[in-house]
Amino acid sequence: xxxxxxxxxxxxxxxxxxxxxxxxxxxxxxxxxxxxxxxxxxxxxxxxxxxxxxxxxxxxxxxxxxxxxxxxxxxxxxxxxxxxxxxxxxxxxxxxxxxxxxxxxxxxxxxxxxxxxxxxxxxxxxxxxxxxxxxxxxxxxxxxxxxxxxxxxxxxxxxxxxxxxxxxxxxxxxxxxxxxxxxxxxxxxxxxxxxxxxxxxxxxxxxxxxxxxxxxxxxxxxxxxxxxxxxxxxxxxxxxxxxxxxxxxxxxxxxxxxxxxxxxxxxxxxxxxxxxxxxxxxxxxxxxxxxxxxxxxxxxxxxxxxxxxxxxxxxxxxxxxxxxxxxxxxxxxxxxxxxxxxxxxxxxxxxxxxxxxxxxxxxxxxxxxxxxxxxxxxxxxxxxxxxxxxxxxxxxxxxxxxxxxxxxxxxxxxxxxxxxxxxxxxxxxxxxxxxxxxxxxxxxxxxxxxxxxxxxxxxxxxxxxxxxxxxxxxxxxxxxxxxxxxxxxxxxxxxxxxxxxxxxxxxxxxxxxxxxxxxxxxxxxxxxxxxxxxxxxxxxxxxxxxxxxxx
Amino acid sequence: xxxxxxxxxxxxxxxxxxxxxxxxxxxxxxxxxxxxxxxxxxxxxxxxxxxxxxxxxxxxxxxxxxxxxxxxxxxxxxxxxxxxxxxxxxxxxxxxxxxxxxx
Numbered sequence: 001x002x003x004x005x006x007x008x009x010x011x012x013x014x015x016x017x018x019x020x021x022x023x024x025x026x027x028x029x030x031x032x033x034x035x036x037x038x039x040x041x042x043x044x045x046x047x048x049x050x051x052x053x054x055x056x057x058x059x060x061x062x063x064x065x066x067x068x069x070x071x072x073x074x075x076x077x078x079x080x081x082x083x084x085x086x087x088x089x090x091x092x093x094x095x096x097x098x099x100x101x102x103x104x105x106x107x108x109x110x111x112x113x114x115x116x117x118x119x120x121x122x123x124x125x126x127x128x129x130x131x132x133x134x135x136x137x138x139x140x141x142x143x144x145x146x147x148x149x150x151x152x153x154x155x156x157x158x159x160x161x162x163x164x165x166x167x168x169x170x171x172x173x174x175x176x177x178x179x180x181x182x183x184x185x186x187x188x189x190x191x192x193x194x195x196x197x198x199x200x201x202x203x204x205x206x207x208x209x210x211x212x213x214x215x216x217x218x219x220x221x222x223x224x225x226x227x228x229x230x231x232x233x234x235x236x237x238x239x240x241x242x243x244x245x246x247x248x249x250x251x252x253x254x255x256x257x258x259x260x261x262x263x264x265x266x267x268x269x270x271x272x273x274x275x276x277x278x279x280x281x282x283x284x285x286x287x288x289x290x291x292x293x294x295x296x297x298x299x300x301x302x303x304x305x306x307x308x309x310x311x312x313x314x315x316x317x318x319x320x321x322x323x324x325x326x327x328x329x330x331x332x333x334x335x336x337x338x339x340x341x342x343x344x345x346x347x348x349x350x351x352x353x354x355x356x357x358x359x360x361x362x363x364x365x366x367x368x369x370x371x372x373x374x375x376x377x378x379x380x381x382x383x384x385x386x387x388x389x390x391x392x393x394x395x396x397x398x399x400x401x402x403x404x405x406x407x408x409x410x411x412x413x414x415x416x417x418x419x420x421x422x423x424x425x426x427x428x429x430x431x432x433x434x435x436x437x438x439x440x441x442x443x444x445x446x447x448x449x450x451x452x453x454x455x456x457x458x459x460x461x462x463x464x465x466x467x468x469x470x471x472x473x474x475x476x477x478x479x480x481x482x483x484x485x486x487x488x489x490x491x492x493x494x495x496x497x498x499x500x501x502x503x504x505x506x507x508x509x510x511x512x513x514x515x516x517x518x519x520x521x522x523x524x525x526x527x528x529x530x531x532x533x534x535x536x537x538x539x540x541x542x543x544x545x546x547x548x549x550x551x
Numbered sequence: 552x553x554x555x556x557x558x559x560x561x562x563x564x565x566x567x568x569x570x571x572x573x574x575x576x577x578x579x580x581x582x583x584x585x586x587x588x589x590x591x592x593x594x595x596x597x598x599x600x601x602x603x604x605x606x607x608x609x610x611x612x613x614x615x616x617x618x619x620x621x622x623x624x625x626x627x628x629x630x631x632x633x634x635x636x637x638x639x640x641x642x643x644x645x646x647x648x649x650x651x652x653x654x
Contacts, residue, residue: 026573027573027614029613033573033618047571047618048576049578049638049641050576050578050645050646051571051575051576051577052575052576080650080651080653081651081653082651096576097575098573098574099574351651417641418641418646418647418648429647480637
């Protein structure tokens, strides 16, 4: 966990006081909606179809049990008893009243949570690997760097009014679990042959109307210079990014229109101007941030304790363990993913009761720490392997142990037209039906790793372009239709999916996905050839032929 | 930003003006004299000039309502008003999924 300092506490509390006055003035008519809108958005407050939505940042996806309990309190006291975890390690509450928002934010501020920079044309929540600090192959904890970036970008006057929103993600392992290549800036920590650490910097990734995979503009920026380099990128974007057209304002369009070489040249020129200045990171600065992260006092334990062997006879436990438990860097410990994808449920939703259960289990089994994964699941990062059976029983009782992590029913989905004023089509009912179709754990295991991503509009909050199967809702003459893409990937080999063919109506989507999966099972060369590998090998044509043969 | 009243208003059939209530975001419809949370109370317009006038009245109440706009409706033979597209059906009927029970 990171211990915020007095500056953070003052900043968040002052913002609550300021916003309380702004709400008072709005409700009394002193502020018009035009005047108020940008103020509420600066605090993560949107107006959706039915109510105000509050988006709360969870920096680098790390939550304490106390914070989780406060989220449960806010869900019950000010909302409808649940919250929705998003693909950017945020949580959203969809049923807030404007008049309640100052009190809700004040409650959140008690545990250091807020909605600052979760909306608007600024640098948004810095995201990272949900296994940060516990991944066995990690160079160092990427949250140290994410926290540095958070401090640097929080209320930064030069970058509070960028041409458009700006998203940064950081990883420190070869495997990308944070989808950094679809971010405006993705940084990957590496160690060079001399043993020095530095960052590979990728720029211009993003989905939405014009999807792009980020391009590497510098393979190794020394750690001392990384803030200067990020500032150089932001400055070039701030200067040249388009403000005349909302749809062409993201940095990905600038990189595309200028070309990677020219964009890189501009960044390097700016970097030369500012390198070694105020943003140079002395080792003491980094060490100071690192020192504010506390790590558990792990026991000395051995891997594969007898409790695990005894529980192995329980097939349900074993199925859950295969999918939900990952290796920990400390012997005797494990990382546990809590599926927020129950059969027939809404992806990413957790009730207040579940949040409280998770907080209690985190205290008992994970040193009080919880992570949010961009796949819309939660993680207990420090679980002793001996505790896995008893933890599993508690999670199972709370509906948090669906054995589907990484499988076909572990669906990423935006809220879609059920909530969102931008959406063209519903996402959640499609996800729910698919989880019912693939509810059989044996079938899901037979299919293997397969990621389905669903977005209700072209803004792509459900990251449909990079789903192994992507589903995009569109409006065709007032009816919901869905375009399907195959072969996308969000990992270190990130690619955009390929369009399968004409969009299909709402009531055919689940049948089409079943056809696609059956085609895969027929065509894969071996049981360990993943769906995405089969698509890569054969292209979309055989899938297209099967799907459209009878439609 | 261009005011909704400065934009060309075209309506293809019976329409209403709808918005969200400022203090809680609840969906509301413009009536002949104010706002209602029931679509049945909405003032129905059929030509662009009527729609412009109704929208103008809605926009004048910046304290009570956020983001008024013109939405299509269907009128049954018995006069019942129903929403004219899926988005409006969801705004009237609420989410199409089952929400978790409060616990």
